Amino acid sequence: MLHVYCTNLHHLQLHKLLNHEFSVAIAEISWLNTTMEIQRTKELRMLRDRLQENPVVALLGPRQCGKTTLSNQFAKKRSASLVHIFDCEDSRDLARLYNPMMALEPLKGVVIIDEIQRRPELFPALRVLADQNQSRRFLILGSASRDLISQTSETLAGRVSFIELGGFASKTVQHTPN
Ligand SMILES: Nc1ncnc2c1ncn2[C@@H]1O[C@H](COP(=O)(O)OP(=O)(O)OP(=O)(O)O)[C@@H](O)[C@H]1O
Ligand SMILES: [Mg+2]
Numbered sequence: 001m002l003h004v005y006c007t008n009l010h011h012l013q014l015h016k017l018l019n020h021e022f023s024v025a026i027a028e029i030s031w032l033n034t035t036m037e038i039q040r041t042k043e044l045r046m047l048r049d050r051l052q053e054n055p056v057v058a059l060l061g062p063r064q065c066g067k068t069t070l071s072n073q074f075a076k077k078r079s080a081s082l083v084h085i086f087d088c089e090d091s092r093d094l095a096r097l098y099n100p101m102m103a104l105e106p107l108k109g110v111v112i113i114d115e116i117q118r119r120p121e122l123f124p125a126l127r128v129l130a131d132q133n134q135s136r137r138f139l140i141l142g143s144a145s146r147d148l149i150s151q152t153s154e155t156l157a158g159r160v161s162f163i164e165l166g167g168f169a170s171k172t173v174q175h176t177p178n
Helices: 011-017 019-035 041-053 067-076 091-096 100-104 120-132 145-155
Strands: 056-060 083-087 109-114 136-142 160-166 169-174
Touching: 041 056, 041 067, 041 136, 041 160, 056 067, 056 145, 067 083, 067 109, 067 136, 083 091, 100 120, 120 136, 120 145, 145 160
Parallel strands: 056 136, 056 160, 083 109, 109 136
Antiparallel strands: 160 169
16 A cells, blocks of 8 residues: 655646556545545534524635535535535526525525625525524525625624634624524
8 A cells, every 4th residue: 555645745746756656646645635624523513503593604704714614514414405505606506596585495404505795686585585494594605704794784684693714713703693
């Protein structure tokens, strides 16, 4: 078995270095990448608790701070039929959200909407849906913290709890109980 200890090694460098065992090395790198993901236990617990108490939870934070990874970790802990993921940077998901009421109303469980700052027109629909059904929760992810807060604070007032994710620590910036 070939052991690769430098996980930041680019695949091309690896190819040059380990030409004859390239495919084995790639498999090893993939394994290392998989196991290197840090479970953000505290943040996962916070997400779970907030989603129990609020119809909408907004996970905010700067680019690349780990919002999508955290929401994927959260989703993996749940039954696939009770998690629905939409990414507003994916044109296929945007097409599905063309009529948000029709797309979201039938869903049960947790609906995750990533990069929501790109589709602020979803907020009025979320407000209606949040009031409608106790078995459906929304986890919305956004990179434009201040903009998102100003948009949501009016439309979703009293329905949303904000979590700000920064690096590998999180803190509450606002918590609006039911
Ligand atoms: N818990 C983690 N353990 C290991 N790596 C992580 C973890 N969370 C995030 N990363 C890494 O950090 C990078 C950014 O993560 P991610 O895409 O989740 O951030 P993001 O906040 O959603 O970024 P963006 O705002 O650009 O969408 C990725 O390369 C990801 O693999
Ligand atoms: Mg992301």
